[in-house]
Amino acid sequence: TVIKNVLIVYAHQDSLSFNAALKNAAVKTLESQGYKVTVIDLYAQHFEPRATRSDITGELSDAKKFSYMQEVGTAFKEDRLSHDIKIEMEKLKEADLVIFQFPLYWFSMPAILKGWVDRVFANGFAFNYAKAQIYDTGLMSGKKAMLSLTTGGPETLYTNKGLNGDMNIILWPMQYGILRFVGFDVLKAQVSYAPAMAADTKRKSMLDNWTTRLKDIAKEKPLEFIPIENFDY
Numbered sequence: 001t002v003i004k005n006v007l008i009v010y011a012h013q014d015s016l017s018f019n020a021a022l023k024n025a026a027v028k029t030l031e032s033q034g035y036k037v038t039v040i041d042l043y044a045q046h047f048e049p050r051a052t053r054s055d056i057t058g059e060l061s062d063a064k065k066f067s068y069m070q071e072v073g074t075a076f077k078e079d080r081l082s083h084d085i086k087i088e089m090e091k092l093k094e095a096d097l098v099i100f101q102f103p104l105y106w107f108s109m110p111a112i113l114k115g116w117v118d119r120v121f122a123n124g125f126a127f128n129y130a131k132a133q134i135y136d137t138g139l140m141s142g143k144k145a146m147l148s149l150t151t152g153g154p155e156t157l158y159t160n161k162g163l164n165g166d167m168n169i170i171l172w173p174m175q176y177g178i179l180r181f182v183g184f185d186v187l188k189a190q191v192s193y194a195p196a197m198a199a200d201t202k203r204k205s206m207l208d209n210w211t212t213r214l215k216d217i218a219k220e221k222p223l224e225f226i227p228i229e230n231f232d233y
């Protein structure tokens with residue numbers, strides 16, 4: 001796919017944070033390369049992260065026992081998902097590359113971003129298990145996605161013998177269980193370690209690494225995962 005539209009899903013509260021600087025650098029660099037860039041600023045738009053009954057407008061298909069997954073599948077087919085979810089889906093549909101910009105929270109993504117995934121990567125829209133539209137054939141196939149995250153802990157702690165363990169283990173649920181599951185081609189994560197502990201020169205070089213990488217992002221090959229036909233499921 002040719003990348004024309006980039007969507008940045010940004011999860012930080014503070015416009016003076018390092019995450020904000022990474023997001024702003026990405027917008028500037030990508031726009032100057034001719035891409036159309038859209039930013040979803042989750043905290044600024046008070047994004048609702050909870051997956052609830054309110055996500056479905058109108059009647060439930062089973063009023064006795066509530067199954068979010070099943071109700072969302074039906075509501076999607078019948079165009080009865082809540083308006084705020086539909087807006088996010090439109091932005092995703094337009095995107096050729098999606099960048100998730102966030103600070104690592106508890107070895108994972110912040111709740112507001114996880115909630116965006118829970119609600120927007122909806123059954124029937126991002127994947128369809130019944131039709132085997134998952135992983136290689138997920139409904140986001142043809143699009144690329146990547147994580148750009150910051151940490152509190154330094155890089156030396158995130159190694160296989162380090163106190164926190166290998167960063168790849170932390171990335172796996174997000175890169176495979178979320179992004180690959182819905183069919184994205186996943187580009188290598190950009191991890192900016194411990195910006196709060198870093199000297200200004202180090203912070204500047206982490207920002208420079210990011211902008212340098214983004215200038216050639218269209219040429220990057222995605223990560224390789226074992227093809228779905230190698231598994232029985």
Ligand code: FMN
Pocket residue numbers: 012017018019020102103104105106107108150151152153195196
């Ligand atoms: N840093 C880590 O290295 N590992 C963690 O698991 C982790 N969990 C956090 C959980 C919460 C609720 C908060 C508020 C911070 C956590 N941190 C963790 C630190 C943040 O990742 C760090 O402050 C942030 O990446 C720095 O970027 P910023 O300057 O843009 O805020």
